[in-house]
Amino acid sequence: MSEAGGRVVIIDDEQAIRRFLRTVLEAHGYEVFEAADGEAGLAAVAQQHPDVVILDLGLPTIDGVEVIGRLREWSEVPIVVLSVRERETDKIAALDAGADDYLTKPFGAGELLARLRAARRRASGPATEATFTLKDLKVDMMRRLVTVKGEEVQLTPTEYDLLRALINHAGRVITHRQLLRQVWGSAYETHFHLLRVNISNLRHKIEPEPARPKYIVTEPGVGYRFRDEG
Amino acid sequence: MNAALDRIQSLVMGNRPMSGRQPGHNESKAGLSFLYSSFLVLFLTLLVLPLRARIEPTNLAMFYLLAVVVAAMRLGRGAAIFASLLSVVAFDVVFVPPYYTLGVDDAQYLLTFAGLLGVSLVISALTARAREQARAAQRREAQTAALYERNRELAEEARQAQLHQETEELQAALLNSISHDLRTPLATITGALSSLRDDYALLDEGARRELLDNAYEEAERLNRLVGNLLDMTRLEAGALRISKQLAEIEDVIGAALVQLSTRLGDRPMVIDTPKGMPPAPVDFALMVQVFVNLLDNAHKYAPAGTAIEICARGGGDELLVEVADRGPGIPSEQLERVFDKFVRLQEREDAGGTGLGLSISRGIVEAHGGRLWARNREGGGAVLTVELPLETDHEPLTEDLA
Numbered sequence: 001m002s003e004a005g006g007r008v009v010i011i012d013d014e015q016a017i018r019r020f021l022r023t024v025l026e027a028h029g030y031e032v033f034e035a036a037d038g039e040a041g042l043a044a045v046a047q048q049h050p051d052v053v054i055l056d057l058g059l060p061t062i063d064g065v066e067v068i069g070r071l072r073e074w075s076e077v078p079i080v081v082l083s084v085r086e087r088e089t090d091k092i093a094a095l096d097a098g099a100d101d102y103l104t105k106p107f108g109a110g111e112l113l114a115r116l117r118a119a120r121r122r123a124s125g126p127a128t129e130a131t132f133t134l135k136d137l138k139v140d141m142m143r144r145l146v147t148v149k150g151e152e153v154q155l156t157p158t159e160y161d162l163l164r165a166l167i168n169h170a171g172r173v174i175t176h177r178q179l180l181r182q183v184w185g186s187a188y189e190t191h192f193h194l195l196r197v198n199i200s201n202l203r204h205k206i207e208p209e210p211a212r213p214k215y216i217v218t219e220p221g222v223g224y225r226f227r228d229e230g
Numbered sequence: 231m232n233a234a235l236d237r238i239q240s241l242v243m244g245n246r247p248m249s250g251r252q253p254g255h256n257e258s259k260a261g262l263s264f265l266y267s268s269f270l271v272l273f274l275t276l277l278v279l280p281l282r283a284r285i286e287p288t289n290l291a292m293f294y295l296l297a298v299v300v301a302a303m304r305l306g307r308g309a310a311i312f313a314s315l316l317s318v319v320a321f322d323v324v325f326v327p328p329y330y331t332l333g334v335d336d337a338q339y340l341l342t343f344a345g346l347l348g349v350s351l352v353i354s355a356l357t358a359r360a361r362e363q364a365r366a367a368q369r370r371e372a373q374t375a376a377l378y379e380r381n382r383e384l385a386e387e388a389r390q391a392q393l394h395q396e397t398e399e400l401q402a403a404l405l406n407s408i409s410h411d412l413r414t415p416l417a418t419i420t421g422a423l424s425s426l427r428d429d430y431a432l433l434d435e436g437a438r439r440e441l442l443d444n445a446y447e448e449a450e451r452l453n454r455l456v457g458n459l460l461d462m463t464r465l466e467a468g469a470l471r472i473s474k475q476l477a478e479i480e481d482v483i484g485a486a487l488v489q490l491s492t493r494l495g496d497r498p499m500v501i502d503t504p505k506g507m508p509p510a511p512v513d514f515a516l517m518v519q520v521f522v523n524l525l526d527n528a529h530k531y532a533p534a535g536t537a538i539e540i541c542a543r544g545g546g547d548e549l550l551v552e553v554a555d556r557g558p559g560i561p562s563e564q565l566e567r568v569f570d571k572f573v574r575l576q577e578r579e580d581a582g583g584t585g586l587g588l589s590i591s592r593g594i595v596e597a598h599g600g601r602l603w604a605r606n607r608e609g610g611g612a613v614l615t616v617e618l619p620l621e622t623d624h625e626p627l628t629e630d631l632a
Contacts, residue, residue: 200478210484
């Protein structure tokens with residue numbers, strides 16, 4: 001997948017993190033712009049027209065979630081937020097406010113680059129290919145046919161819709177609410193048990209080891225992620 | 231004068247004097263007790279006076295015995311003898327005709343006087359002796375009590391001193407342990423990075439890779455350690471918020487395995503979670519932390535290449551998850567101690583870790599109303615069992631996490 005030539009704005013008050021991100025991103029062909037707080041970050045996005053924004057949630061003056069809200073008033077630029085383990089509710093608030101994904105500190109460079117690629121893919125529109133293939137899993141969208149190691153897997157219509165919603169988000173986190181809205185409709189937004197049971201059933205059908213999922217990974221307290229690489 | 235009357239009244243009623251003086255002090259105030267004796271006799275005389283016309287004087291003499299008994303009990307031997315004499319005089323003057331003189335019409339009354347005096351003196355002596363014995367017993371009791379109290383104080387002081395010392399030792403061990411455990415991974419990371427920076431050209435590709443992997447793994451360990459320290463702090467401060475939501479235990483275990491994937495490497499895992507297990511009400515992120523700690527621990531002690539087994543069983547009111555390894559096991563006397571803070575098995579100091587993981591895990595499981603315990607396995611190795619209630623104490627589940 002091509003990743004060269006992208007422009008990225010980093011909004012983080014920690015200079016050491018900005019330095020680390022710049023080094024990694026420049027090595028991968030990104031053009032990097034830095035901002036140390038929310039106001040400067042908003043200005044940088046307005047001026048530089050980046051392809052993606054990396055935003056720390058724990059900013060000093062205006063809070064990261066507020067920066068997302070203000071950005072979303074006029075920009076559809078993909079946003080990946082940085083947060084810490086203990087702040088699940090902050091992550092959900094950021095995703096609800098319009099962030100595309102998050103990274104839990106500390107994170108590795110590989111993880112960071114994968115998140116940026118996935119977020120930018122969202123911006124370039126949904127995948128239009130008729131078949132999705134990952135490792136032993138193959139999904140034929142046209143025929144609604146799912147195979148694992150070449151063997152057909154019988155999914156219920158709900159399980160199939162769930163799988164397709166996850167694949168459409170491949171590589172990116174999708175919250176419980178987003179999944180419920182997309183698969184069951186907004187009236188079912190808080191029917192978490194439906195999601196839980198269907199995810200479990202789906203895993204038992206497509207995962208070789210349901211307790212060590214290769215495809216549908218749980219993001220504790222937030223939602224799920226369909227792992228699309230590695 | 232009123233005070234004196236109060237005093238007499240309280241003496242007659244058997245109450246303690248209002249002044250609150252201790253009995254022992256009265257003896258030094260002999261004059262005062264003679265005065266009280268006089269009042270006592272006067273008081274009785276006035277009390278009985280209305281009966282003079284209706285009752286035989288001989289019978290009235292009995293009332294004076296009461297005054298003598300009270301004087302003997304309350305005021306001491308001297309005052310009682312004084313009361314005896316005074317009673318005879320008062321009886322003669324007030325109740326024996328002719329009234330208000332020392333003279334006696336009927337010589338029979340001389341016998342009454344003698345009888346009254348004799349009985350009074352005997353009562354004085356007996357009662358006073360009983361009183362002195364009681365006093366002595368009281369004194370002995372007070373001494374014993376004082377001695378006992380002093381002993382108790384000394385014991386308490388010793389206990390406090392020991393507790394203080396133990397607390398200090400624990401704090402010292404805690405600081406030692408934390409600084410050791412924070413510095414160990416930092417030392418590896420710093421060492422690896424400085425070597426890469428300074429000797430880059432001297433190192434071959436394999437050595438560079440080795441240093442980088444080493445530094446990365448230690449950084450992950452440092453992160454787990456910080457996470458545990460934070461959880462422990464919250465747990466101890468009572469600030470750990472449990473937000474329960476129904477979750478498949480399989481999902482919790484999976485998330486823990488993802489977090490530990492680098493550390494576990496190619497360690498064989500045997501996972502037995504039957505399909506259709508009931509979901510458990512848990513705080514997902516915290517329960518993941520529990521299994522990260524249990525698996526980390528099993529991995530630490532089990533020899534390379536041996537499998538770690540995870541087995542879940544559910545049904546009825548609870549769900550059980552066992553994490554079993556083929557390590558050296560836990561000496562039976564340590565089975566409970568391993569859940570204490572900063573306790574590591576002595577023979578495996580090299581295994582690293584803070585000794586916080588199991589303690590925190592038990593704290594989290596108990597905050598869920600569950601239990602966590604250790605036992606040894608047939609054929610060698612340890613089994614850590616998590617038991618979680620499937621009932622939710624009838625409190626509504628926080629289905630809505632957002």
